[in-house]
Amino acid sequence: MQTIRIEKPDVTRARETVVTEAAVLEAKEVTIRYGDFAAVKGIELTIPENRITAIIGPSGCGKSTLLRAFNRMNDFILNHSISGEVRYRSIELYRPSVDPAEVRRRIGMVFQKPNPFPRSIAKNVSWGPLINGFKGDEDALVEESLRKAALWDEVKDRLQASAHSLSGGQQQRLCIARAIAMNPDVILMDEPCSALDPISTARIEDLLFSLRAHYTLVIVTHNMQQAARVSDYTAFLEAGELIEYGKTADIFTRPQKKRTLDYVTGRFG
């Protein structure tokens, strides 16, 4: 216990030394509580543009809570409160005038378990744009989104089939296609591969690289190898605090904190 106290994160230094690219998302002194329990404690984090940022940490460390704060998906949790600032391109997302739906149109999300709508494959992709007033060519949008999500070749002959007829890995790529169809700026991914087999996981990881050019990606994962493989930056959270944040190579090869070293080398967690 004592060691945690000593290694309290030196956030200001971390921020200065880390991100050199333009910031898309910024968390400033963000604390998130469920009732009395603080799931996220005073986190400072900057998410760079067109990069993949991984958030890692042991179960229950607050990484998913932090992720959901970026597109206001915590709003649905009762007894939830947030303090500090979450900024998206310098807009404070928790300002009263900000409509959460407006936030989510720009910042998409892929969930832990594939959750396609119980409709056709095509409708899953086009529904988001349609309810947001899309007037363009629906078929072209579906094809383009499915191509970007590396799913087109597998489903092009059965676009009208139910999304639930797809395998788990295909369903998750469909959910990514659904997010892409909104043409978002950022895509948040909450352990997108945790329910998938290794082959599906590999396909999604390949997909992440191709998406990196168009979108800013934030991926929560409990799989350290995955974070090491896919991400440019890695944030290590423990018990709601940001222990260390930096270039992925640095976090995994020469972390500055002992806790980080212990975690990434598998000595705990």
Add this chain to the structure above:
Amino acid sequence: MNDTVRPPISWNGERTDQLDRRHRRAEQFRLWCAMMTGAGCLLLVVLLLNIWLGGWRWLDWHFLTSYPSRFAAQAGLKSALAGSVWVMGLTALFSIPIGVCAAIYLEEYARPNLINTIIEVTIANLAGVPSIVFGMLGLVIFVRGFALGRSVLAGALTMTLLVLPIVIIASREALRSVPVTIRQGAFALGASRWQTVYHHVLAMASPGIMTGIILALSRAMGETAPLIMIGALTYVAFVPAGPMDAFTALPIQIFNWVSRPQQEFHGLAAAAIIVLLGVLILLNGLAIYLRQRSQRRIG
């Protein structure tokens, strides 16, 4: 005293005593359950057979298209059938929108606070209130208070009160069974709560909601007490032409015929029960059809 449950290593491939006992017990339980199922079915078959034997001779086109009469040979249940259809139609018209919307509010919008908790508890309790109490309520509010008289409308509104708690509870159950992840998926695309509920939650819950509605209406179809309470007539020699007309209903007609001393009328009552059961089976068949159709659509 053995400190392990592992059987001896030496084993001749046969079942040991201990496992044998457990299997026998399991078999006994299976038999017991099968017997109970059989008993239930047997009772139902005896009941149906009894009614069928008593009434099938009276069952013909004339029976369905004639008005009641004091001569058994001429009596029919045209007015009762028409009255039941009228009351059920209006009850469905009133109770479906109110019930489903109330369920959506409670399940999708309401936050757990004192008022909503009171509403929930009250609805649950109302579902258990005896139907005659709803009849009294209908008599005071609709027949007298709103001066609707002994009309189809008063009967339908009373029946609406009776089925609303059931419709609301069944609909809430159906809405609750839709996974939260579907709602999250929709919200994450910038959908409003209405878009989320209407396009996905309601679509997925609709088979369950429809089943609940039809079961509630089936129950109302057989209810006699509240209609007698609000003063539905037992002898009606006309078909209601509008919601303000007097009416009778199938269960009331059955009650009327059963209470007569002549044997022939008991046969008529049995025939009317067959018709009522036929309508109920049709309704339930419709429920199954709708359920399967929308399930296929949802996939």
